Amino acid sequence: MTGKPLWVHILTGIGIVILLVVVFLQSLHWITRHDKTLTIPAVTGKSLAEARQILESKGFEVELQDSIYNDTARPLSVLRQFPEAEAVVKVNRTVYLTVNKAIAPLVEMPNLEGLSFRSAEISMNQYSLKLKDTVYRADFAKNSVLEQQYNGERIKAGTKIPQGSEITLVLGSGLGQEDFSVPDLVGLTYNDAKVLLESNGLNVGTVIPNIDPNAFVGRQSPEYMTPDGRVNRIRQGQSVDLWLQPDKPVKVPVVPAPAEQPQQP
Numbered sequence: 001m002t003g004k005p006l007w008v009h010i011l012t013g014i015g016i017v018i019l020l021v022v023v024f025l026q027s028l029h030w031i032t033r034h035d036k037t038l039t040i041p042a043v044t045g046k047s048l049a050e051a052r053q054i055l056e057s058k059g060f061e062v063e064l065q066d067s068i069y070n071d072t073a074r075p076l077s078v079l080r081q082f083p084e085a086e087a088v089v090k091v092n093r094t095v096y097l098t099v100n101k102a103i104a105p106l107v108e109m110p111n112l113e114g115l116s117f118r119s120a121e122i123s124m125n126q127y128s129l130k131l132k133d134t135v136y137r138a139d140f141a142k143n144s145v146l147e148q149q150y151n152g153e154r155i156k157a158g159t160k161i162p163q164g165s166e167i168t169l170v171l172g173s174g175l176g177q178e179d180f181s182v183p184d185l186v187g188l189t190y191n192d193a194k195v196l197l198e199s200n201g202l203n204v205g206t207v208i209p210n211i212d213p214n215a216f217v218g219r220q221s222p223e224y225m226t227p228d229g230r231v232n233r234i235r236q237g238q239s240v241d242l243w244l245q246p247d248k249p250v251k252v253p254v255v256p257a258p259a260e261q262p263q264q265p
Contacts, residue, residue, distance in 0.1 A: 038058060038090075040095060043085070044079065045077060045078060046078055047077055048078060048099050051078045051097060059092065062097065065082070065096035067100070067101050068098060075100055075101070075102040075103075076100060078097050104163045108157075108158050109160075109161055110126075110129075111158075112145045112148045112157075112169065113146065116144060117134070117169065128163045128164060129161075129163075129164070134168070134170075135171070138173055138176060140237050142173065145170070147169075148167055148170075149167065149168040150167055155167075172237065175237040175238065178235070179233040179235045180234065181233065181234075185242065187248060188216065188217050189216055191213045202236065205221075206242070215245060216246070216249060217243070217244060218243050218245040220240055221241040
């Protein structure tokens with residue numbers, strides 16, 4: 001048995017290795033398709049299902065990257081895509097999508113009462129809330145927030161509401177220019193006194209001991225009359241403090257003092 005020289009075996013092995021490397025490189029080039037590129041279609045604004053169908057039909061992988069909330073966009077619609085539309089990429093590239101949440105997240109209602117209108121607007125923007133309307137009420141605190149309302153009702157600070165909710169602000173319009181007689185509230189229930197004050201452009205001030213709709217007004221400040229029998233005067237936008245009691249008070253008729261007559265010469 002005759003064998004080939006060792007160098008022949010070595011050269012044969014080297015040739016086989018080179019051939020395998022060439023075949024591998026050629027197959028790798030075919031598998032990865034380095035010369036194959038695609039343009040990414042625009043899917044922003046489309047539903048997630050529609051965007052996925054479009055991208056996958058073009059040979060792209062799709063991955064949900066994030067979900068945020070935008071009250072002006074449709075639920076589960078695509079807000080952003082990466083890479084962006086019209087980008088030229090290799091096939092099999094993964095496209096990452098950011099979609100709009102289906103349900104608005106809840107946020108805490110901030111305390112806007114007592115703030116200026118401008119400060120209230122800034123605070124609402126920080127909490128992603130919208131201004132629905134402004135209503136003016138006679139009050140000495142001009143352009144100050146007197147009340148915050150949601151769905152027509154006063155809303156307390158800290159209440160959970162959906163992000164993007166619309167809030168109505170009740171603002172002070174300042175004091176009226178003319179004064180008029182202080183209304184006589186003693187003997188009225190709290191509810192009746194409140195209605196009477198509001199109909200005259202006046203505000204309920206401090207209520208002592210606490211608000212009870214069925215309790216009676218036993219005392220008020222400013223009072224209907226001064227100690228010397230003259231009718232007190234008040235302007236729109238001012239407040240009247242109320243002292244309540246469970247029983248209806250007995251009112252003593254008070255006759256207003258006669259107007260001063262000019263002295264005769």
